[in-house]
Amino acid sequence: MITVLAHGFGGRVDLPVPRSLFVFGAATALVVSFVALSVLWREPRLEDGGRTRTVHGLRRLLTSPVVEWTVRAVALAVFAVVTVAAFVRLEATATIAPVFVFDWFWVGLAFAHALFGNLWATLSPFDTLGRLLLLDEPDHRPPFAYPKAWGRWPAAILLFGFVWLELANPFANVPGALGYLMVGYTFLNVGAMYLFGRKAWVENGEAFAVYFGLLARLSPFARDGEGRVVLRAPLAGLTSLEPRPGLLAVILVALGSTTFDGLSRTTLWVSRASSFTGWQRVTLDTVAMLGVILLMAGAYALAMVAAGRIVDGHWHPVATRFAHSLVPIVFAYLVAHYFSFLLIEGQVGLSRISDPLGRGWDLFGTAGWTVNLALLSATLIWYVQVAAIVLGHVGGVVLAHDRAISWFDARHALRTQYALLAVMVLFTSAGLLILSG
Amino acid sequence: MRPSTRWIAALVGIAVVVALFVVLRPDGSSSGSSGSDVSPTGAASPATTGTGGPSPTGAPSATPTGGDVAELDVTVRNGDVQGPGEFDVTQGQEVRIVVDADVTDEVHVHGYDLHDDVSPGEPAEIEFTANAPGVFEVELESQGKLLFELKVSP
Numbered sequence: 362m363i364t365v366l367a368h369g370f371g372g373r374v375d376l377p378v379p380r381s382l383f384v385f386g387a388a389t390a391l392v393v394s395f396v397a398l399s400v401l402w403r404e405p406r407l408e409d410g411g412r413t414r415t416v417h418g419l420r421r422l423l424t425s426p427v428v429e430w431t432v433r434a435v436a437l438a439v440f441a442v443v444t445v446a447a448f449v450r451l452e453a454t455a456t457i458a459p460v461f462v463f464d465w466f467w468v469g470l471a472f473a474h475a476l477f478g479n480l481w482a483t484l485s486p487f488d489t490l491g492r493l494l495l496l497d498e499p500d501h502r503p504p505f506a507y508p509k510a511w512g513r514w515p516a517a518i519l520l521f522g523f524v525w526l527e528l529a530n531p532f533a534n535v536p537g538a539l540g541y542l543m544v545g546y547t548f549l550n551v552g553a554m555y556l557f558g559r560k561a562w563v564e565n566g567e568a569f570a571v572y573f574g575l576l577a578r579l580s581p582f583a584r585d586g587e588g589r590v591v592l593r594a595p596l597a598g599l600t601s602l603e604p605r606p607g608l609l610a611v612i613l614v615a616l617g618s619t620t621f622d623g624l625s626r627t628t629l630w631v632s633r634a635s636s637f638t639g640w641q642r643v644t645l646d647t648v649a650m651l652g653v654i655l656l657m658a659g660a661y662a663l664a665m666v667a668a669g670r671i672v673d674g675h676w677h678p679v680a681t682r683f684a685h686s687l688v689p690i691v692f693a694y695l696v697a698h699y700f701s702f703l704l705i706e707g708q709v710g711l712s713r714i715s716d717p718l719g720r721g722w723d724l725f726g727t728a729g730w731t732v733n734l735a736l737l738s739a740t741l742i743w744y745v746q747v748a749a750i751v752l753g754h755v756g757g758v759v760l761a762h763d764r765a766i767s768w769f770d771a772r773h774a775l776r777t778q779y780a781l782l783a784v785m786v787l788f789t790s791a792g793l794l795i796l797s798g
Numbered sequence: 799m800r801p802s803t804r805w806i807a808a809l810v811g812i813a814v815v816v817a818l819f820v821v822l823r824p825d826g827s828s829s830g831s832s833g834s835d836v837s838p839t840g841a842a843s844p845a846t847t848g849t850g851g852p853s854p855t856g857a858p859s860a861t862p863t864g865g866d867v868a869e870l871d872v873t874v875r876n877g878d879v880q881g882p883g884e885f886d887v888t889q890g891q892e893v894r895i896v897v898d899a900d901v902t903d904e905v906h907v908h909g910y911d912l913h914d915d916v917s918p919g920e921p922a923e924i925e926f927t928a929n930a931p932g933v934f935e936v937e938l939e940s941q942g943k944l945l946f947e948l949k950v951s952p
Contacts, residue, residue: 372908372935385822389815396811400804635944734930739952
């Protein structure tokens with residue numbers, strides 16, 4: 362898996378899920394799908410955000426510019442420290458950079474978004490820089506209007522770049538590579554915000570804003586136009602996701618890369634791929650990751666062709682309309698593959714915050730802390746993995762059902778679901794199969 | 799479909815899922831499921847409860863009190879690893895790894911983070927209690943060469 366972290370971090374993967382639990386998970390997914398087809402509601406309940414309730418209590422705190430800018434300043438400072446650490450030419454995990462970027466940030470923040478809503482909107486150092494550099498209208502008139510046809514493609518491409526860095530690990534032998542990439546990504550964002558305006562770029566091109574923004578829609582918490590906290594049904598936030606070019610690509614990159622990561626930990630893969638080293642291994646991993654993403658895209662597209670036939674429509678608009686129903690599955694895969702990685706390998710970060718640059722400091726007295734490898738029992742990890750995959754499947758089925766009955770007439774709605782259900786059962790079984798390999 | 803029928807369908811669905819779970823859940827104790835246990839013992843391991851972290855050093859620990867030691871010998875010649883790709887042990891078991899190589903390097907048990915130097919004629923010997931579950935890479939560190947995967951099952 363994450364070999365960039367090789368030393369004292371990583372190199373542990375979860376035990377394969379027992380065959381019996383795999384069968385249980387797959388069977389449950391099937392039962393749920395059929396029950397859902399017959400008993401789920403006949404009137405849309407989640408579409409247009411469903412019912413919401415405004416929470417009045419925290420308004421002053423959450424809309425206070427002092428609070429917001431304190432949080433932004435702290436987040437920017439943390440980003441700066443981690444970037445400096447990423448340049449330190451020490452053994453990779455001697456600094457805080459790898460564990461912070463690939464564990465706390467990439468996995469931890471993703472989980473936090475699905476639970477608590479869009480935190481990156483305030484934490485993002487790129488957004489904060491854009492605001493500090495006054496790249497917003499009316500202070501700044503961007504020389505170009507953001508091309509509508511690009512949609513979220515820039516985010517999809519940059520997201521692929523990140524997972525490629527993490528999983529194919531092309532710069533394993535380039536010390537400080539992570540630091541150069543972090544600085545490069547910052548310049549790229551500031552440049553793009555200058556060209557297209559901060560808001561347009563953050564919405565479409567900043568990979569993490571788009572990705573975390575998707576996951577945040579799973580959360581029951583959101584902010585309304587006046588900054589108040591709004592409570593909504595979990596998942597309901599996904600129904601207001603605007604179909605734009607590249608949205609599906611972002612979702613499929615997230616889904617396919619996690620699947621590839623799982624696949625690359627199976628005994629089958631490890632035993633065959635370990636004879637490849639250096640650039641050959643990087644090429645193999647890159648091709649395999651792209652292959653998995655394209656395979657999943659193909660399966661989804663096929664289901665959409667089938668659904669499109671039933672309603673006499675073209676498959677593409679149907680495909681974008683149902684893209685949101687894949688987001689719970691993205692999150693389910695994330696939990697299944699990285700839950701133990703966050704809680705076990707993530708412990709490394711607790712000691713590194715005392716010595717972020719690997720200089721032998723002990724700022725908070727935690728530098729000597731060691732990882733408790735036995736924190737989670739194997740059984741607990743299995744249950745969390747299977748539960749996550751099955752619940753993700755339920756979420757996907759519910760969202761797809763709700764959209765089908767609001768978008769198609771009753772005669773067609775259920776029939777359009779057969780193909781999509783089939784592809785979801787396929788993803789779920791594949792996810793479980795990988796976990797049990 | 800009438801509302802009552804829908805409730806019945808939902809309840810039947812839940813019942814089926816619960817029944818499946820009861821039948822299929824992994825048995826925590828022995829017959830636990832996946833993969834075959836090639837380790838010599840299974841019953842008599844000195845089951846240390848899984849709270850403590852990894853044992854601190856790679857130095858050979860004291861002779862185990864209760865059960866046998868699961869030992870794996872691996873040989874590396876001309877870059878070829880001779881040995882099984884996977885080493886299955888039971889959680890809590892004493893494990894002994896001996897690596898005989900024709901190069902000078904360091905053997906690293908990931909996760910447990912144990913090291914021992916190896917050079918021609920001087921095999922690396924690492925002995926410890928496998929008290930954390932999971933699959934761990936054992937590598938020749940500087941070459942990044944995978945020797946085998948250590949699989950610690952409950």
